[in-house]
Amino acid sequence: MWTFLYFVLLPTILIFGLPIYFYRGVISQLRKILRPDLDKLVNTRSSVLAREDWTKNPQWNLVIWLTHEGLLDFEKFRKDFYNDYVMQEDDNGNLKFPEYQQHYYKWMGFLFWRWEDVFDMREHVRTYDGDHQASVVDKSRFLQIVKELTWKPWQARKSPWEFLQVAHYDDGSGDGVEKSQFIFRIHHGLGDGYYILKLLAEDICGVSTALGKPQVIPRNFFQNIFLGFLFWIRAPFQMVQMLVAAHDVNEWHLPLDKVTRPMNIALTEPIKLDWIKSIKNEYCVSFSAVIYAAVTGGIRNLMIEKGVPVPNEMHTAVAVPVPGHPPKLRNHFIFAFIELPIGISDPVERLQKMEINYINLKRSAAPKASFAKVPLVGALPPWMMSPGCVNRLSTCLVSNFPGSPQLYFKGIRVS
Template identity: 30%
Template structure:
């Protein structure tokens, strides 16, 4: 099933490209068969089985002789945990909530609710990782209890030398977010912090003249993924669950179909791995080699964009909500490249989390951004078709199983291969936010947002989208090698906002 189609300017060129791509697919299919027979099967027998036996022996040794170790890190966390978190972390997630009428003490209680929540029957922590840190030993990452843990040590009142009567303005607030994203985590402590800001003035929210109190959670991605963190935040802060936010629509499959689908995904591993490597390899002026990225990131965010505007566009053109967002991002990238004399590529690629049953963000993939398409409606239709194909694709399952294999490997291999993202230019995350009109401890949530680091590798642009209470915010993070000034990041946001209204105008023509 095809999940990538080249973008071309005419029917004839599309036909030529289609034939060329079919030839490429045939070559990849033959190569993948040879790799499966000649490499994967021997690797399973000669490498992965001995490595897994080594892991089990370490786990047994730890259980018997290293009582300070809780357990080995599993899931996809090892891939994200391999980061220089004590010097310059690149996988930090930062999110915040702004409340009206609350005090710093109320924000401290919110933090305690999140990390100290216990099972009422057993008395055990529901989220023990928030009291633990991870450490590399014998080639793997291990969870260990933080010594003399105290939640108050992770809660910080932000002080920047200003008078308490002086408000934190929105432009300064985003600078604080950028600082927190790049800030190292102390050794031997669970990699999370809650930062409290008093007297914050935000634009484009209800009662903008009334100062808000904000709580900012920052945590390393190895501690939890975005959806897990969102579920924890909602449960402990708003007493709500993930059942109250929109879910991704996944194809319905019965028991046998699910098993066959997983089997086919495993058999497709070498083919899809090769195909993604070929199709997602970016070559453009903004795809900067890792060694040349400054790791100084400028942050900017949109005003609260009404979801009604996005729904109006999607209804008029018969496309999906996410397709509108991706199309607008693609159009903005195109316009900014033209504006700054960069050569516009036919497409860019974005690393994105992909839906997975029972956990909406557990897999990943590469999403095509059709920057080469000048017509906004054709660009939107292209994105919509692409996303619809992705929903039926085996790519999420293939990448899910690939991560399962990868996590058996020692950390030094993961660090120097999988963890380094050479392919895409952009990392893009789109999360549904809390339900409308949330309250915590009796205080209304006026605004919320999240953003994240660019990860290791050649990615220099991060774009994060979160909805709440009838509006979305889009947050940009861009390396200073690509955008040398904060003004360029602010300009990107202005172009992005205008792109929504331009697309609505096109949809009504």
């Protein structure tokens, strides 16, 4: 029944979507005459994240930080970032990253990029001056800073990104090394985790992120034709099957109107990669399976500790990277759902089940079908796409990205 419904709805969506794409093309040309202050339309994949009220109630802020040994020359960094990235040009002499000077702007029902009225790097690269500033910031206070920045609205008519410095940070190690925190905050509508990883690790710290990119299995022409044919047979069923299965019922899966903010934040101590790799190798599972199994076990233990009934299974939305990420500020990923075997008490059995679930997700056509669907949703006006961009299915959302070897920024060790 679900597959039949999918085949009925898909042509309807396509027929309905064609006039919208035509209208987008028309207003994209009209803005050159009527609104020369506007740049291009926000692309469809970024629109699903940029559609929210980012100046009042942002839900898609990303906060990343590097612990820096010593104190960074922030004035020099501001100048270097402006020259090397904000003003970087492509082969045609156009700005490679114009979004650093632009913000989302709604016109004729759609989102465009609009240039800042007056762009000032000092507004985007500065010392942290928020509610939790102190002469020396310890771990607990820094957590509050991250929590504040995660939900802090952006200034209207300003591009939603910033680098912040916390000058004196005490990590509690007692090693006598002076440390500071280097924070990058960006709204998800500008770019995704893989762009951020490339910016911070490869571009700024000079460490290749080749190992962090999704690998593509080489196939010949006939294999591609056969798999393409198979995709359109499998995708509808597996897509609907994934969505139906992901509808969780448990005491932690609250209706949206009962979810309060600001949400909380917690951090573990750093976990050594060698330890994770040893588990991976001993049980012949993937690195991601170890991570997800650990998260599942942690949730299970907490539910038991709080006296909450543990369901047989729980689902999480996961960010699935897609090969071919453009070298720009872009979102190039999709969300899929995966089952967390929270009802299994034995950690080894839970790990093995997690590996099976992860393999099934990688083999499924559902993530690719979701990737193909996003431009159809993202082409809609924000008010129309919003109901379809809210996760009402799974209890969790988990995102993990491969790290890099030891990083050095301007010759100084960071972590």
